[in-house]
Amino acid sequence: MKFEVTILGSSSATPIFNRNPSAQALNINEHLYLIDCGEGTQQQMLRFDVKASRIDHIFISHLHGDHYLGLVGLLSSMHLNGRHKPLKLFGPPELMEIINLQLKYSETTLQYPIDFTATHTDNAEVILENQDITVESIPLDHRISCTGFLFREKKRLRKIIKEKIAELDIPVEYYSAIKKGADYVSPAGKLHKNLDITISSEEPKTYSYCSDTLYNEKYFNQIRNSDLLYHESTFLNNMLERAQSTNHTTALQAGQVALITGAKKLVIGHFSARYKTLNELLDEARSVFPDTELAIEGRTFVIGK
Amino acid sequence: MKFEVTILGSSSATPIFNRNPSAQALNINEHLYLIDCGEGTQQQMLRFDVKASRIDHIFISHLHGDHYLGLVGLLSSMHLNGRHKPLKLFGPPELMEIINLQLKYSETTLQYPIDFTATHTDNAEVILENQDITVESIPLDHRISCTGFLFREKKRLRKIIKEKIAELDIPVEYYSAIKKGADYVSPAGKLHKNLDITISSEEPKTYSYCSDTLYNEKYFNQIRNSDLLYHESTFLNNMLERAQSTNHTTALQAGQVALITGAKKLVIGHFSARYKTLNELLDEARSVFPDTELAIEGRTFVIGK
Numbered sequence: 001m002k003f004e005v006t007i008l009g010s011s012s013a014t015p016i017f018n019r020n021p022s023a024q025a026l027n028i029n030e031h032l033y034l035i036d037c038g039e040g041t042q043q044q045m046l047r048f049d050v051k052a053s054r055i056d057h058i059f060i061s062h063l064h065g066d067h068y069l070g071l072v073g074l075l076s077s078m079h080l081n082g083r084h085k086p087l088k089l090f091g092p093p094e095l096m097e098i099i100n101l102q103l104k105y106s107e108t109t110l111q112y113p114i115d116f117t118a119t120h121t122d123n124a125e126v127i128l129e130n131q132d133i134t135v136e137s138i139p140l141d142h143r144i145s146c147t148g149f150l151f152r153e154k155k156r157l158r159k160i161i162k163e164k165i166a167e168l169d170i171p172v173e174y175y176s177a178i179k180k181g182a183d184y185v186s187p188a189g190k191l192h193k194n195l196d197i198t199i200s201s202e203e204p205k206t207y208s209y210c211s212d213t214l215y216n217e218k219y220f221n222q223i224r225n226s227d228l229l230y231h232e233s234t235f236l237n238n239m240l241e242r243a244q245s246t247n248h249t250t251a252l253q254a255g256q257v258a259l260i261t262g263a264k265k266l267v268i269g270h271f272s273a274r275y276k277t278l279n280e281l282l283d284e285a286r287s288v289f290p291d292t293e294l295a296i297e298g299r300t301f302v303i304g305k
Numbered sequence: 306m307k308f309e310v311t312i313l314g315s316s317s318a319t320p321i322f323n324r325n326p327s328a329q330a331l332n333i334n335e336h337l338y339l340i341d342c343g344e345g346t347q348q349q350m351l352r353f354d355v356k357a358s359r360i361d362h363i364f365i366s367h368l369h370g371d372h373y374l375g376l377v378g379l380l381s382s383m384h385l386n387g388r389h390k391p392l393k394l395f396g397p398p399e400l401m402e403i404i405n406l407q408l409k410y411s412e413t414t415l416q417y418p419i420d421f422t423a424t425h426t427d428n429a430e431v432i433l434e435n436q437d438i439t440v441e442s443i444p445l446d447h448r449i450s451c452t453g454f455l456f457r458e459k460k461r462l463r464k465i466i467k468e469k470i471a472e473l474d475i476p477v478e479y480y481s482a483i484k485k486g487a488d489y490v491s492p493a494g495k496l497h498k499n500l501d502i503t504i505s506s507e508e509p510k511t512y513s514y515c516s517d518t519l520y521n522e523k524y525f526n527q528i529r530n531s532d533l534l535y536h537e538s539t540f541l542n543n544m545l546e547r548a549q550s551t552n553h554t555t556a557l558q559a560g561q562v563a564l565i566t567g568a569k570k571l572v573i574g575h576f577s578a579r580y581k582t583l584n585e586l587l588d589e590a591r592s593v594f595p596d597t598e599l600a601i602e603g604r605t606f607v608i609g610k
Contacts, residue, residue, distance in 0.1 A: 014385050015378070017351040039378045040345045046322040063410040065381050073320070073344045073374045080319050094410045101406055105368040105399045107449050144412050 001029045001132065003153060003205055004302045005228070007269065008044040009036075010295040012212075012234050012248075013066040016273035020297060021066035022211060024230070025050045026151060029132045033057040035149060035209050041070035042077060048298050052078055057128065059135070060091030061211060062146035068095070072102045079110045086113045090127050090135075092145055093118040119147045124222050138222055140213035143247045148211065150223060153204035164197040205304035208263075211270050214244065215253040226263045227304040230295065233268035233281055251281040255288030264304070269295030306334045306437065308458060308510055309607045310533070312574065313349040314341075315600040317517075317539050317553075318371040321578035325602060326371035327516060329535070330355045331456060334437045338362040340454060340514050346375035347382060353603050357383055362433065364440070365396030366516060367451035373400070377407045384415045391418045395432050395440075397450055398423040424452045429527050443527055445518035448552045453516065455528060458509035469502040510609035513568075516575050519549065520558040531568045532609040535600065538573035538586055556586040560593030569609070574600030 004027050009020030021038025025045070032054040034041075045052060052074065060068045068091070078087070089095070096116050103110065117127050121139040128135040131154070138148035157179035164170065170184055178184055184192045208223040211232040223229060235243045237252035249257070251268060258266035268285050271278060278294050285292040293301065309332050314325030326343025330350070337359040339346075350357060357379065365373045373396070383392070394400070401421050408415065422432050426444040433440040436459070443453035462484035469475065475489055483489055489497045513528040516537040528534060540548045542557035554562070556573060563571035573590050576583060583599050590597040598606065 014382055015347040015351060017348065020348075039375060040348060042320040043322065043325075043345060046320060063407075065378050065407070065411060069374065069378050070344060073370050076370050077319055092410075098406055098410065101403055102368075102370070105397075105403065105449070106370060144410070 001153065001156070002027050003029075003207070003304065004300050005035075005207060005230070006048060006050065006300040007267075007295045007297055008041055008048065008050065009038045010269040010271060010297060011038075011066070012270050012272050013064065014273040016276075018297075019271070019273075020044050021069070022061075022270060023070065024209070024295075025055075026207065028151070028153075030054075031056060031132070033059065033151070035059045036061055036067045036211070037069075037071040037074055038066045039069040042074055044297060052081070053083065055087075056085070057088045058090070059149050059209075060089070060095055061140075061148060061209070062142060062144055063092050063094060063098070064144065064212070067211075071095075072099060075099065075103075075110065075114075076106070076108060078112065079108065083112045086115050088115045088117070088128065090117045090119055090137075090149075093120075121145045121147060124150075136222070138208065138210060138219050140210060140219060141216040141247060142212045142214065146212055148213070148219070148223075149209045150226075151207040151209075153206070155204050156201035158194070158198040159201050160198050164192075168192060168197070170197075202304075207303045210257070212248055214247045215249050215257065220257065220261050223257075223263075224261045226261065228265050228267065228301055229258050229261070229263035230267045230269060231257055232270035233285060234270050234272050236275075236280055236284055251284040252288060255285040255292060258285075258289040258292070263289070264291070265301075266292040267295050267301060268292060306458065306461065307332050308334070308456075308512070308609065309605050310340075310512060310535070311353060311355065311605045312572075312600045312602055313346055313353065313355065314343045315574040315576060315602060316343075316371070317575050317577050318369065319578040321581075323602075324576070324578075325349050326374070327366075327575060328375065329514070329600075330360075331512065333456070333458075335359075336361060336437070338364065338456070340364045341366055341372045341516070342374075342376040342379055343371045344374040347379055349602060357386070358388065360392075361390070362393045363395070364454050364514075365394070365400055366445075366453060366514075367447060367449055368397055368399060368403070369449065369517070372516075376400075377404055380404065380408075380415065380419075381411070381413060383417065384413065388417045391420050393420045393422070393433065395422045395424055395442075395454075398425075426450045426452060429455075441527070443513065443515060443524050445515060445524060446521040446552060447517045447519070451517055453518070453524070453528075454514045455531075456512040456514075458511070460509050461506035463499070463503040464506050465503050469497075473497060473502070475502075507609075512608045515562070517553055519552045520554050520562065525562070525566050528562075528568075529566045531566065533570050533572065533606055534563050534566070534568035535572045535574060536562055537575035538590060539575050539577050541580075541585055541589055556589035557593060560590040560597060563590075563594040563597070568594070569596070570606075571597040572600050572606060573597060 008023035313328035
């Protein structure tokens with residue numbers, strides 16, 4: 001099953017040429033899930049061939065503009081482009097009020113329903129479950145209410161060993177039950193134990209998205225052992241005080257989060273516009289956690305690879 | 306006095322790669338006036354070196370997203386970049402409600418005051434007057450309340466003929482009065498009539514910004530003899546019905562507006578995303594009004610040239 005994330009934007013609030021504010025497109029089994037939607041996300045989607053028509057889920061972490069100011073434009077474009085299928089939207093409770101006010105004054109009635117789920121920061125919650133994944137909100141520690149999102153693949157079915165299918169001539173009608181763990185009894189009455197004719201599929205993978213937040217152990221347990229951890233890294237550690245006063249994280253701290261929580265791989269982003277080049281941020285995070293990469297617009301990370 | 310306009314965005318609501326929604330930066334005597342502020346305007350300002358710190362006036366024509374969704378991001382960036390001087394904002398009455406709601410939920414108190422003037426569509430009004438210009442709202446005919454803006458240079462002072470200054474040794478303290486029309490009496494008591502020692506300065510120029518609107522004669526009188534007319538031109542004339550049903554104008558009609566109102570030059574913009582190239586739109590407008598140009602991102606038009 002495809003499980004990968006494409007970076008659409010990686011900058012923090014103050015604009016910088018050629019970096020866009022936060023947005024990521026997650027491809028889960030060929031369905032697109034959009035995480036945050038900073039201003040200009042639609043242009044980035046056009047640039048990197050992320051089709052709005054394939055997005056059925058949008059997650060907004062919080063109501064600072066660099067994380068959602070592209071949303072109303074995207075919702076309007078979906079409307080103008082003839083969308084009718086429902087859209088599931090997740091974000092702070094006040095988000096719908098903002099959207100509805102803007103739609104009201106543009107006298108727009110969307111042609112498709114928005115199914116809104118409010119996120120909260122008092123407790124982690126499962127906010128979505130479908131055949132491919134579960135999604136949990138991750139309460140973070142920011143200046144205003146902010147949640148990250150934890151995408152967890154569902155346990156996949158076992159795989160039938162190809163050679164056994166041929167050898168035992170297993171009829172196709174049995175595949176589904178065997179993949180779910182059933183034994184197989186041949187027409188001659190011989191029992192073949194499930195473990196002898198199947199192998200385990202890959203372990204389910206997890207993707208944790210943590211932006212924006214102060215370094216705070218309260219969310220460490222929830223994101224433990226992420227196959228891919230995206231963590232904000234607004235400043236270098238020589239600006240630790242500024243990071244703390246603005247409820248942000250330094251690159252060094254992002255590396256520490258990855259190390260302590262046992263992430264397999266770390267991607268850092270949400271870079272302050274003061275950093276024209278990002279090498280120092282990368283080096284600093286890697287000094288603690290070597291398997292770190294930069295969230296650069298257009299890069300795609302396969303989760304678990 | 307500098308009087309020129311730089312196109313920052315020229316597309317209509319549905320996004321298209323490499324065209325941005327409506328925004329223009331007007332340079333009047335080295336002060337910047339922003340007209341409309343579609344999503345991504347900040348990136349365009351960075352691209353074309355339009356400094357936000359030099360903008361003291363912003364005009365929003367109406368509350369369709371492609372004309373204002375970049376505004377809250379820009380206001381926030383001005384705040385983050387330490388602005389303290391006031392900003393004059395002009396737009397539909399509901400605009401401040403939208404801004405205030407978004408600032409409220411991001412828990413942002415701007416460090417600078419916004420001096421807001423509501424525009425109305427019942428009558429044209431002078432909404433700004435300063436030493437360089439007057440600005441009038443132009444009631445247009447769109448699906449929701451929408452005004453254009455007419456920028457009119459003030460009559461400039463007369464210029465003292467250089468040779469007369471030398472010949473008569475006119476003291477510098479008299480310049481201001483003479484420029485305003487006073488005669489000059491030399492220390493020896495000789496009268497020099499103002500008309501003999503000065504020349505008229507250039508005629509004041511006007512710039513009319515008309516977007517979005519149905520072709521409607523009601524605003525023709527007000528924009529008569531514009532030195533530069535910007536007029537929306539969303540469709541080709543073979544889509545006239547669509548233009549009419551969405552309260553927009555075709556390229557042919559934009560040419561007709563320029564012709565009928567006696568514009569010196571026409572710039573067309575607000576192009577539908579269906580037009581990947583713009584030549585046909587340009588040709589159509591030029592078939593009626595030859596001195597037509599395309600609003601292309603990054604182009605600067607000197608008003609009156």
